[in-house]
Amino acid sequence: MAKGASISGFPEWLPQERVVEQCVIDTVRKVFELNGFIGIETRAVEEGSSLLKKGETSKEIYLLSRLQEVGHESDTPLEERLGLHFDLTVPLSRYVVENSGKLTFPFKRWQIQKVWRGERPQEGRFREFVQADIDVVSDGDLPEHYEVELPLVMVSALEELRAFGLPKATVHANNRKLSEGFYRGLGLTDVEGVLREIDKLDKIGDDEVCKLLVSECGASQSQAKACLELAELSAEDGGQLREKFDRLCSAHGIAQDGEAYALAKQGLETLATIVDESAAIRPGSVIADLKIARGLDYYTGSVYETFLEGAQSLGSICSGGRYDNLASRGNRKYPGVGLSIGLSRLVSYMLHTAGARATRVSPATVLVAVWNEHDRLQSNRIAASLRARGISADVSPDAAKLGKQIRYADKLGIPYVWFPAEQAGDETLDGGQSTASGKAGGDEVKNIVTGEQCAADVDSWLPDETYARQDVIVE
Amino acid sequence: MAKGASISGFPEWLPQERVVEQCVIDTVRKVFELNGFIGIETRAVEEGSSLLKKGETSKEIYLLSRLQEVGHESDTPLEERLGLHFDLTVPLSRYVVENSGKLTFPFKRWQIQKVWRGERPQEGRFREFVQADIDVVSDGDLPEHYEVELPLVMVSALEELRAFGLPKATVHANNRKLSEGFYRGLGLTDVEGVLREIDKLDKIGDDEVCKLLVSECGASQSQAKACLELAELSAEDGGQLREKFDRLCSAHGIAQDGEAYALAKQGLETLATIVDESAAIRPGSVIADLKIARGLDYYTGSVYETFLEGAQSLGSICSGGRYDNLASRGNRKYPGVGLSIGLSRLVSYMLHTAGARATRVSPATVLVAVWNEHDRLQSNRIAASLRARGISADVSPDAAKLGKQIRYADKLGIPYVWFPAEQAGDETLDGGQSTASGKAGGDEVKNIVTGEQCAADVDSWLPDETYARQDVIVE
Numbered sequence: 046m047a048k049g050a051s052i053s054g055f056p057e058w059l060p061q062e063r064v065v066e067q068c069v070i071d072t073v074r075k076v077f078e079l080n081g082f083i084g085i086e087t088r089a090v091e092e093g094s095s096l097l098k099k100g101e102t103s104k105e106i107y108l109l110s111r112l113q114e115v116g117h118e119s120d121t122p123l124e125e126r127l128g129l130h131f132d133l134t135v136p137l138s139r140y141v142v143e144n145s146g147k148l149t150f151p152f153k154r155w156q157i158q159k160v161w162r163g164e165r166p167q168e169g170r171f172r173e174f175v176q177a178d179i180d181v182v183s184d185g186d187l188p189e190h191y192e193v194e195l196p197l198v199m200v201s202a203l204e205e206l207r208a209f210g211l212p213k214a215t216v217h218a219n220n221r222k223l224s225e226g227f228y229r230g231l232g233l234t235d236v237e238g239v240l241r242e243i244d245k246l247d248k249i250g251d252d253e254v255c256k257l258l259v260s261e262c263g264a265s266q267s268q269a270k271a272c273l274e275l276a277e278l279s280a281e282d283g284g285q286l287r288e289k290f291d292r293l294c295s296a297h298g299i300a301q302d303g304e305a306y307a308l309a310k311q312g313l314e315t316l317a318t319i320v321d322e323s324a325a326i327r328p329g330s331v332i333a334d335l336k337i338a339r340g341l342d343y344y345t346g347s348v349y350e351t352f353l354e355g356a357q358s359l360g361s362i363c364s365g366g367r368y369d370n371l372a373s374r375g376n377r378k379y380p381g382v383g384l385s386i387g388l389s390r391l392v393s394y395m396l397h398t399a400g401a402r403a404t405r406v407s408p409a410t411v412l413v414a415v416w417n418e419h420d421r422l423q424s425n426r427i428a429a430s431l432r433a434r435g436i437s438a439d440v441s442p443d444a445a446k447l448g449k450q451i452r453y454a455d456k457l458g459i460p461y462v463w464f465p466a467e468q469a470g471d472e473t474l475d476g477g478q479s480t481a482s483g484k485a486g487g488d489e490v491k492n493i494v495t496g497e498q499c500a501a502d503v504d505s506w507l508p509d510e511t512y513a514r515q516d517v518i519v520e
Numbered sequence: 521m522a523k524g525a526s527i528s529g530f531p532e533w534l535p536q537e538r539v540v541e542q543c544v545i546d547t548v549r550k551v552f553e554l555n556g557f558i559g560i561e562t563r564a565v566e567e568g569s570s571l572l573k574k575g576e577t578s579k580e581i582y583l584l585s586r587l588q589e590v591g592h593e594s595d596t597p598l599e600e601r602l603g604l605h606f607d608l609t610v611p612l613s614r615y616v617v618e619n620s621g622k623l624t625f626p627f628k629r630w631q632i633q634k635v636w637r638g639e640r641p642q643e644g645r646f647r648e649f650v651q652a653d654i655d656v657v658s659d660g661d662l663p664e665h666y667e668v669e670l671p672l673v674m675v676s677a678l679e680e681l682r683a684f685g686l687p688k689a690t691v692h693a694n695n696r697k698l699s700e701g702f703y704r705g706l707g708l709t710d711v712e713g714v715l716r717e718i719d720k721l722d723k724i725g726d727d728e729v730c731k732l733l734v735s736e737c738g739a740s741q742s743q744a745k746a747c748l749e750l751a752e753l754s755a756e757d758g759g760q761l762r763e764k765f766d767r768l769c770s771a772h773g774i775a776q777d778g779e780a781y782a783l784a785k786q787g788l789e790t791l792a793t794i795v796d797e798s799a800a801i802r803p804g805s806v807i808a809d810l811k812i813a814r815g816l817d818y819y820t821g822s823v824y825e826t827f828l829e830g831a832q833s834l835g836s837i838c839s840g841g842r843y844d845n846l847a848s849r850g851n852r853k854y855p856g857v858g859l860s861i862g863l864s865r866l867v868s869y870m871l872h873t874a875g876a877r878a879t880r881v882s883p884a885t886v887l888v889a890v891w892n893e894h895d896r897l898q899s900n901r902i903a904a905s906l907r908a909r910g911i912s913a914d915v916s917p918d919a920a921k922l923g924k925q926i927r928y929a930d931k932l933g934i935p936y937v938w939f940p941a942e943q944a945g946d947e948t949l950d951g952g953q954s955t956a957s958g959k960a961g962g963d964e965v966k967n968i969v970t971g972e973q974c975a976a977d978v979d980s981w982l983p984d985e986t987y988a989r990q991d992v993i994v995e
Binding site for chain 2: 087123
């Protein structure tokens with residue numbers, strides 16, 4: 046990372062690292078657009094009243110004040126002050142309500158932007174980072190098939206990012222309806238309470254959760270045990286999921302003709318479809334994992350968390366779900382389903398753990414050499430001709446010794462050095478190993494990686510495919 | 521603009537408007553990269569001490585405070601507080617100094633990011649906007665040829681933007697050395713003072729400026745008159761510029777063998793080269809305009825302002841210059857030359873004055889119809905096959921009547937509707953004018969713009985070139 050991470054939590058990349066981030070952003074955007082998502086960008090600021098709504102994160106807001114307001118910031122109530130958005134969901138819901146008359150629903154949107162969290166500085170936590178979100182928002186009913194499609198789009202995007210060193214990602218999906226139907230079928234009524242305790246499984250373990258279910262949620266020992274059994278259920282295909290779930294229902298006396306089972310069944314079918322359809326992209330890319338409870342008190346249908354193989358410590362790198370109360374105005378409701386990737390953490394992982402690196406620092410494919418400052422125009426014209434044909438070209442900073450010009454190209458990773466005609470051949474390359482043997486009247490171009498040099502016509506020469514583009518590779 | 525410009529000065533685009541902004545950003549980036557500029561992104565925040573350095577704009581800063589700090593913001597000295605950057609130059613100079621050991625100089629960088637100005641809300645002023653900058657920064661000497669190249673790169677970028685309705689742009693260039701040499705040749709010593717008065721020409725006119733030159737800068741009537749004559753000088757080619765300037769020197773007794781003339785001549789030659797080389801891109805794209813004085817007290821060499829034909833009221837849309845004191849550390853100096861475009865204002869102009877619009881709201885080329893919800897998987901697979909071949913595809917939100925599905929495509933501007941095989945032909949299109957006459961066993965695709973419909977194979981079908989991509993046109 047650039048030494049410029051000189052303010053804790055505000056990462057900044059060196060040019061060669063930024064190439065990786067830019068490639069990641071371009072790739073994710075490409076996948077979103079291929080899937081018909083519409084790009085929007087919202088302003089970086091929201092009113093305090095919007096930002097403070099979502100209780101949980103309200104402590105992580107950066108508020109703004111104009112320099113003139115310094116000293117009397119508190120004259121303005123918090124609700125009316127501006128703050129930086131901490132996610133892209135709050136802005137989306139405001140945007141949808143404000144522009145509802147001008148949008149076509151269901152509104153499928155992608156958005157890749159920086160977000161800010163006014164956290165206390167601490168190791169490894171970003172206070173500024175790039176998030177990539179997709180959501181589908183409906184005006185009225187939101188068909189359940191979007192709960193199937195959205196995680197698949199993210200799986201496609203994450204699959205593309207494996208070229209940059211991202212390990213295999215697996216989406217773990219659950220469904221609020223499934224859990225709720227099961228709990229109700231058991232006779233439990235404090236559904237939010239049960240979900241809250243189940244969410245603690247990883248931290249405090251089965252026994253403690255079991256005790257809490259009994260003491261806090263009014264569950265009997267056997268009800269509590271059933272809840273834990275549900276949490277242990279996972280499946281890689283829909284058939285398996287249905288079978289395991291139905292077996293669990295039978296074991297705990299949940300009748301298949303009851304209302305509770307009907308509710309659970311709705312969630313079960315959505316979940317089974319997600320798992321089966323994702324197999325077409327990569328078997329096992331989405332698994333049903335009924336332990337996933339984070340946010341289930343908030344989400345109203347599917348919920349997703351995503352983990353990277355061998356990088357569990359990163360936690361979930363792509364999360365989301367269905368929220369029927371995303372936005373509303375009057376009696377109009379806008380339910381939504383969406384997922385969000387924290388890109389900066391992924392880029393950091395790719396760079397520092399996975400060994401992703403740019404093939405070159407400069408986007409230029411060619412550096413045009415300059416023999417004499419008064420011949421610079423000739424070099425500029427060559428560069429302009431190459432650019433006109435879509436070949437990125439730089440011109441040497443000065444008419445230094447050829448060896449120095451080549452070293453400049455080499456430092457920037459520019460693979461080709463172009464020797465303009467006429468003066469070519471006047472000089473021996475640094476170290477005397479090879480010679481810029483251009484004949485008067487003919488340009489030559491040298492691949493400084495392979496050492497190959499040949500005559501070249503500015504109107505027809507093409508770089509070798511391998512060296513044509515700035516790219517990212519994994520070492 | 522989206523009704524969402526609900527906070528004055530924070531523009532937000534509707535999806536179809538955002539397409540234009542995105543195309544503008546992509547185009548500008550492409551030109552920068554073709555010219556070998558390296559992309560970086562800096563964090564949105566800088567320390568108060570950096571932001572407050574540049575006196576002139578210090579009043580337009582947004583400072584940040586964490587929610588927990590509300591009420592005791594002033595415990596932290598301004599210099600240590602974080603604020604949003606108001607340009608991309610302050611961050612660049614910090615970035616270069618912090619990472620100097622890891623950069624290759626001369627460092628040619630592009631940067632397209634949002635910047636924020638904590639101005640009082642007023643009509644037509646953006647407080648958040650996108651800026652696109654290019655700069656070349658050197659460690660030590662910065663060759664003058666970069667003063668020639670940088671405006672030409674911007675001219676190329678602006679030339680590309682004409683496809684989106686941008687009027688012809690003309691860069692007006694001047695040079696600090698030229699002006700200073702001329703003033704000194706006249707015997708004037710308060711160069712900054714003279715430049716400051718000359719900068720008022722457009723506002724208060726010749727007579728007033730003349731008076732001020734006499735009263736404030738110790739000029740005689742004839743010296744003042746000579747300064748005004750210099751400001752009137754403009755030229756579209758280098759020869760003309762040299763001739764006019766030398767004539768003016770003779771007329772005012774500035775000897776060509778003096779030191780002052782030598783200084784002026786250095787600026788004159790740079791300026792002449794800029795004007796002549798730009799003619800290769802478009803004659804008259806850069807003119808020498810010796811009236812340009814804004815920033816000449818700050819810049820140390822070339823200075824640039826850019827105006828749009830027929831849109832003078834926008835003021836300069838792309839400005840910059842050479843500043844030998846961009847950054848320094850110890851006795852190490854980093855001179856730079858750069859230009860900056862305020863993209864948001866240009867996009868606003870394109871949308872609201874020039875009539876630029878997206879050819880479609882959705883990036884999707886194809887909407888795959890759905891006959892029945894239980895056949896959705898079939899439609900999903902068709903979409904997946906198209907995407908695998910790089911064709912952006914959406915799937916119908918629901919298995920509504922075909923007419924409704926087509927209207928959904930139409931509203932989003934999606935040009936093709938794909939009818940999966942089997943059930944095709946079951947239904948008459950809305951209005952009964954045409955029929956989805958797909959044969960059982962064969963997919964069909966309909967261009968809903970032309971009405972043309974034909975059999976199509978998901979593994980080989982290609983959209984007509986005209987309808988293949990989301991694009992921007994000018995009406």
